[in-house]
Amino acid sequence: MADRYDIRLLKPDDVYLSRGEGGVLQGVVDGKPYDELIVHRTFPFRHPSAYISIRTTKDEELGIVRDIRELHSESAAELRKELQFRYFIPQVIRIDSIQRKSDLWLWKLQTDLGPTRLAMRNLHEHIQYPGGNRAILIDINGKRCEISDWRTLDSHSRRLLEEVL
């Protein structure tokens, strides 16, 4: 048996992921079928599509996928989809407005998953800068949106951002 204190990296043939009839991620890991699997990003900011921890519903780690691209195409597609579900972080396409009302900062955003609004109590505790030109906006309820590169936003959004950041 492998050392249980070592990180198990899964090879493409060790993992087959698919979507069950009920819409839940399922798969076969090391030849053993699981009708529900949980995935975690281990470095959600630095390596969003690499080092994915595959776990059972009992939170036992089956192994880590070093890079999604290494997997077989069907598995990779399902994993990407599942990550998108699990990490609900819409990408900001455009900032419509940033308003300060009473004690709340209200953001109106257009994201790749549709329009949304965020509310924050202040800016210094609700925005994270994981590096580069990225910014993660987190609202009071824990809803997140990501600006992957503020320089690629249109000029209107950039101006609004520059005013507050």
Added chain:
Amino acid sequence: MATLDPLPEQYQKQLQGKLLFTAKTDLLPNGHFGVQWIAITEEDIMVWHQEGPPTLRLKITQLKEARAVGAIGGGTLIVDTHEGPVVVGRYTAALTPVFNFAAKLLGALAKREELPVLSERDLPRNCPTCGNPLGEGTQICHLCAKKSTAALRMLRYAKPYRLQLVSAALLLILTTLVELVPPYLTKVIIDDVLQTKDMGPTLMLLIVGLGVTMLAMTAMQTVRGYIGMWVGSKLMRDIRKEIFGSLMRLSLAYFDRRQTSQFISRVNQDAEEMRQFMTDGVVFVCGHTLRIAAIFIIMCGLDWRLSLFALLPVPIIVAFSLTIWPRIGRLMYQQWRAIFRVNILVGESLQGIRVVKAFGREREEMTRYEEANADVMKKNIKTEGLWQIIHPLFSLIAGLGTLLIWYNGGSKVLHDEMQLGVLLALVAYLGMLFGPLQWVSQMINWVGNAMTAAHRVFEIMDTPSEVPDVDEPLPLGVVKGEVMFEDVTYGYEKHHPVLKGIHLQVKAGEMIGLVGHSGAGKSTFINLLCRFYDTDEGIIRIDGVPIRSISQSDLRKQIGVVLQETFLFDGTIADNIAYSKPDATPEEIMRAAKIANAHDFIVRLADGYDTRVGERGHKLSGGEKQRVAIARAIIHDPRILILDEATASVDTETERQIQEAIARLVQGRTTFAIAHRLSTLRNADRLVVLDRGKIVEVGTHEELLVQEDGLYRKLVDAQKELAQMKGAEG
């Protein structure tokens, strides 16, 4: 009873059986924003995306269990059917409480248990009119209800001193008016005395008049300054008191998520900036407005056409101020944030100085500081640089007016259309007029600083405590010490429960040992009992009374804690022992120390019970501090006692002494003890073994030891092994 969004009529018609619950998701199955309707009846679950038949329909009889699986920024409602798990709907984090409830309801339906009742806490807390999130513990929306701005709110602090402030204002009006006299007298001297060469007594009289006005001005300014200073100091005290009060009122959870050194600057600096606005700022704004108006009237009286020339630059200055205003506010906020980061960095590095030194990371810390420092510098140059441009620019624009007056007035005097004195008076008044206008920029500075400070301060004051006291707390009186945990669930992050469905009944006077791996939820258990945090689900009762309905001061009177990290306040040992009972007599203090096995070592100290401890005082060893803390708990005389790793990090002999002290302390009290060394818990009546937030075993040491594959047995074996290894090494 809380209400839910009503199901649209077209879907209502499709229902079969009694409707129990409806909810609206905010995500579609493909993860995009969008609405789906979910209805739960006694017979089935239905989900609609668009008009027409449901996109998903499941019989309740197909279900085994339901779960709301929390993820990042959202979650999924999953039901386990006999054919496998099925996704019912996806939602963003805002709706987590609703779907947690839905999962509970479905689970209960599937298992034919009693159905849960929807409460306010299960609903997303949004304002019904504007849809923005509401604060904890309130249903009143700040955005819709509160219209008073930060400025007005700030002025409320000035209310108790309105008498003094009004007199200061009156004095200000007087000074302003008196200030306007000298240029007029100058005009009279030039035109009526110097020009006519009439050396009569008039000159003397006018000079005396000038002198008197100067004297009066000095006197009034002194008095006004004194009042300002007096009111200001009192205001500062009031504001600081309230900020500190707010900080004390906030729950532990608030501080868990924040670096505490930032608050030091908030309490002092922000209060100072608010004071500056209220005393100097308000006085200046009022005073100068008045002054501008008065000067304008006098100038028009002297020569209205020339005055209009002089006023040409005024709109430019005002317009310029207005455009620059928002920019300055933003720059100030940026500057503040940069400074804030530097402060945090210093606080962090100093608090962690042992780690920094141990890993030899001084250089890296310096680099980190240097980066933040450079950022402050950049922001400083940006903000202050703007000031350096604004000031001369304002003077220049203002100067243009003077040039116009000199030119037009000068030619008028040359053509004998105007007297020299009038021209000089006009120039003098103009100088006085542009003085305050230049102050507009300074005013912006003050107001800007004060507003950012006020917003930050009010942010603290407005943050509701996460563990609010109920409006009418039940009186507790003397308790027996019965403790009851009823299906308690709690997570520091709501989607990640640390304790799950804890159910435990503890008799009065019983000693409970909490055992488990680190991270099993032992400390959380205790934090909940102290009500440092409120349970997410379930109720904790003391003597049958839910602790939520007891006032926190009453509750804490009944609970005594001895923590692993003993914190002693700056003060004497006696002060620290008597912390919860400041009027304790020396006998009581000594008795408590004696029980805690602390008396002897304290007496041996040169200063005895008067030895100063804490930050600036005598260094006590870990074991000594621990015993002082036990004495502190003894004098508190609580009915419920909490010992959190009270004997960690001390040697065996000290541990024995502390053990003895504890054994005396726990007598007749309900005690919860966490200990790493399981041997410490041998006196416990019952041991509660926690694993991943759940109670897995309960029983006495002997009972649990018999269970060969039990967690407790494993823990004991592991410790024995470790002890043997240590023995072999030694």
